[in-house]
Every structure is written in C-alpha cells, then in structure tokens.
Amino acid sequence: MPSKRRIRWAAIPVAAATVAALAACSPTELHGYLPGFVEDGTPTTNQTEGLASLWVGSWIAALAVGIITWGLMLWAMIVYRRRKGQTGLPVQLRYNMPIEIFFTTVPLILVLGLFAFTAREQTRVETPWTEDEVDVEITAIAKQWAWDFQYDGEEEDNSDAVWTMGVQAQPDANGNIDQEQLPTLVLPVDQKVTINLESRDVIHSFWIIDFLYKKDMYIGQDNSWSFIPTREGTYAGKCAELCGEYHSMMLFNVEVVSEAEYEAYLDELEANGQTGDINQAYDRLGNAPGTGAQSDDEEESH
Numbered sequence: 001m002p003s004k005r006r007i008r009w010a011a012i013p014v015a016a017a018t019v020a021a022l023a024a025c026s027p028t029e030l031h032g033y034l035p036g037f038v039e040d041g042t043p044t045t046n047q048t049e050g051l052a053s054l055w056v057g058s059w060i061a062a063l064a065v066g067i068i069t070w071g072l073m074l075w076a077m078i079v080y081r082r083r084k085g086q087t088g089l090p091v092q093l094r095y096n097m098p099i100e101i102f103f104t105t106v107p108l109i110l111v112l113g114l115f116a117f118t119a120r121e122q123t124r125v126e127t128p129w130t131e132d133e134v135d136v137e138i139t140a141i142a143k144q145w146a147w148d149f150q151y152d153g154e155e156e157d158n159s160d161a162v163w164t165m166g167v168q169a170q171p172d173a174n175g176n177i178d179q180e181q182l183p184t185l186v187l188p189v190d191q192k193v194t195i196n197l198e199s200r201d202v203i204h205s206f207w208i209i210d211f212l213y214k215k216d217m218y219i220g221q222d223n224s225w226s227f228i229p230t231r232e233g234t235y236a237g238k239c240a241e242l243c244g245e246y247h248s249m250m251l252f253n254v255e256v257v258s259e260a261e262y263e264a265y266l267d268e269l270e271a272n273g274q275t276g277d278i279n280q281a282y283d284r285l286g287n288a289p290g291t292g293a294q295s296d297d298e299e300e301s302h
Helices: 002-023 048-079 097-126 259-271 296-301
Strands: 136-143 146-151 162-165 184-188 193-199 204-208 213-217 223-227 233-239 251-257
Touching (some): 136 184, 146 184, 184 259, 193 204, 213 223, 251 259
Parallel strands (some): 136 193, 184 251
Antiparallel strands (some): 204 233
C-alpha cells in the first residue's frame, strides 16, 4: 500500500509539469513548427488549421508507436538477456495468442484511423466553391519555368479578364534572387477564392508553402483549388514537381491584400492593357491532334 501511495504522489508533479510545459508552448510549437502560423496563432487560410492538425496528429501517433516499440525492444533485451552461468538456447515458444492479436489489431486500427482522418481532411480541402459562392476566380498557368496568372472576369469568353505573365527567377553572381522580379499572385483577404490550375507543357505542381497544400498541374487535365486567404502578407510559392533543367528557378510570390488593394491592382493591369483571355495562347502543344493542325495525309496531298 505505501508503495502505491508513493507512486501516486510522484505522478502528480509529473502530470503538472507536463501540463505546464504544454501550456507554455507557442502556437508555432503546438502546430509542429509547420509554416503558416504567426505567434498569435493566426492561420494563413481557412484550411491551414485542419491540415496542421492532421500532420501533428500523425506525428504523435508515429512517435507513440516508436516509443512503445523501442520500450518493448529494450524490455526484451533486459528481461531475457543471458544470465551468468546459463548455457544453451532459451525456451522456444511457437506462438503467443495475446501478442499475435495485439500485433494484428493495433496496426490495423492505426492504418484505418490515419486513412479516415486523411480522407476527411482531403474531402474538406478538395470541396470546391459553387458558382454562386466563389468571390474570386483565378487561372494559374505553369510553364517551363515560370508562371502566368489570369484574373478571370464576368464575361463568358473572359474578354474582361486581366493577367500577368512571368519569367523564371534570375539569380545574380552570388546566387541571390531579386524577389521583386518574380511572378506575383495577388489574392484578396477573407474572400472565397478558386484557383484553376493549368500547364502549358509538362507536369508541374502548384505549391504555396505557408498554405500547407500543393496540387499537380497537367496539360489537358485541369485541376482547381478553393480556399479563403485569412491573413494579409507575402508568401513564397514554387513548383514542387521536377519539370526540367530550371525547375529550381520556377518561383513565385503570393501577396494577400485587402479587397480595396486587390481591386486597385486589377484596375492597374487593365490600364496597362493586360486584358483578355491568354489561357491557350502560348501552349507548347498547339499542333497536337484535335487542335486544328494538319494531318500527315493532308500535308502530303498538298
């Protein structure tokens, strides 16, 4: 009885110290040091909190499995070590039903749990805004090795759209990159945004690092991403799919600004004459079958 009482009293300060340590964690630490949060815990998008929780939860589960596995290995090495004077092989066991059941059910529960939480979060992130819900629709076009951004308009033919066309990053002699020369995607804060993702040539991947999400871009197979930017600021973006010689130079910036600043930016692009639909204007595969190119038979007949 006294030993149990001592254990109980010893556990109290340990638990208190654990609670105090967790309470002292900053939002950055609580979110596993992932990007996308500032010191007050404000996320970059409406999806960042859920994505961070999924990652941190997975890390905790993996760490718990690791600690249990390492503990059992250490326990087996100590308890079943060869004692002084012992010879021959230890007693051989064919199986142990409780352990067999444990080693079967626990991994199954972990895999099903991780799958369920991942599927739930992925479904939430992948659900697009409806046509009535979306406030801003933008087309991001990847190309070797830069980005074009088109801010789609209200007209069906996108004649009232405005755009910017970027070039790949140009490092100086010291390898430094002028951030102001990078393609820039401007987003309005607290607005429902849909970004349509297209490629002009090979497979690319659209990645805004602080938004904790990336999505592949294929030619002939367009993807989209719907979210709400929730914090103003400048964020780094890049291609996350090896796409050729200058893949590492395929960078861009994202500026989340107020709605008034966003509208002023669109007006500036319109004043500069950067208007109209450019989606298919510079695609590399413009002579592919089905695009109106002449077939070999037609060329021979001429």
